[in-house]
Amino acid sequence: NAGVTQTPKFRVLKTGQSMTLLCAQDMNHEYMYWYRQDPGMGLRLIHYSVGEGTTAKGEVPDGYNVSRLKKQNFLLGLESAAPSQTSVYFCASSYSEQGYGYTFGSGTRLTVV
């Protein structure tokens, strides 16, 4: 019962470098989400997907891109990392837009220096 798996768990980037965060779910969920979590703040939605081949902007999309080529995978890309993108990133999935079955991955701690 893997649920939602994120890779990598930790990463340090230099300003201007690029990287891709990987998220995989094995629950056949339609909806997938990328959040960032910063100290003292609630989870903020970066991008989300309502199904294979679809993506949409969330609350804080600038500086990030996503792709959902397969139903089980949702990729988050940083094209040119900035220190402001230092955060903990969580992927989640659910089986409905009403939020039922929301399941989170274990997170990726990203530091941009």
Add this chain to the structure above:
Amino acid sequence: GESVGLHLPTLSVQEGDNSIINCAYSNSASDYFIWYKQESGKGPQFIIDIRSNMDKRQGQRVTVLLNKTVKHLSLQIAATQPGDSAVYFCAENGLNTGGFKTIFGAGTRLFVKA
């Protein structure tokens, strides 16, 4: 805009006592609420949920109370144990501009003293 907030950022309780964590929400259209537990270095874990047609729901050692009149949600943990130490946050889901939206609160850190 709509927001989900918490009254207390930290809560310290004695082992064996009951804990109550509160949450306020502002979107009157929200009809589904969830409590999560997040341990250090881990992702949020589902604890319990409640729909707006209920005012109370019980799980194993946890109870969620919903007061729609004052837009308040609480999580009660009975006989709190050291393993309950974590950050707890609530989330609300409801119809919003552009469709359904889930909004998360910042969290309350629960310390359990042995």
